[in-house]
Amino acid sequence: MTVSIRIQAEAFDVAAETAALTEGRADIGAVVAFTGLCRDEGGRLTALELEHYPGMAEAEIAHIAAQAQDRWPLLGLTIIHRFGKVLPGDPIVLVLAASSHRRAAFEAADFLMDYLKTRAPFWKREHLKDGTAGEWVEAKDLDDEAAQRWL
Amino acid sequence: MKLVYFAWVRERVGRTDEDVELPDGIETVADLVRWLKSRGEEYEYAFENEAVVRAAIDHVHAKPEAAIAGAREIAFFPPMTGG
Helix, strand or coil: CEEEEEEECCCCCHHHHHHHHHCCCCCCCEEEEEEEECCCCCCCEEEEEEEECCCHHHHHHHHHHHHHHHHCCEEEEEEEEECEEECCCCEEEEEEEEECCHHHHHHHHHHHHHHHHHHCCEEEEEEECCCCEEEECCCCHHHHHHHHCCC | CEEEECHHHHHHHCCCEEECCCCCCCCEHHHHHHHHHCCCHHHHHHCCCCCCCEEEECCEEECCCCECCCCCEEEEECCCCCC
16 A cells, blocks of 8 residues: 655646556556646636645644545555645645545545545635735635535 | 644734743643633634634644643644645
């Protein structure tokens, strides 16, 4: 079981990360990739700024990854979350879940995203087109409800 | 004990972190919040809606009733909005 967790400012390449996860492996039959991107919210935003809690971010994501491994027969996991300023169209988060069969990979990726959004210590702030720093993004009840599904 | 703040909690308190000497009787996260609110209007503002602000003890999510004895670092922050 390969688990790679990275918190970084730089962008990432989904194809390269997928190749790194599956290289030399003949047992993986399914890789599900989820990429979260920065939206411009209908042209309103020039960027999102992501603040995080160094140390806890890594620890909490490792804890979430361990829960996913307990629940599904996974063969590999890659989780990358960016911090700092990201532009509309840029990637923010990547989850790769590998398993022998697709169902476990789909479900684990879905679970990981629900838990990342509600438990990993990251906060988004909007930067507006008029040049001002906008509001902190508010947490959505829908995200909490999505995470509750797995209890 | 070190306290750290993030996002709008950090902005309202006006600092990223601080070291504090706690008086006797501060046993839980909720006690700590109550004590912080007595220290000034910036804390009063940051914790005006106590149910919204989240806490972590030594990098682990903690509820208001969690005991803080032995903690090295306690963090306060808004609900997470990553992903």
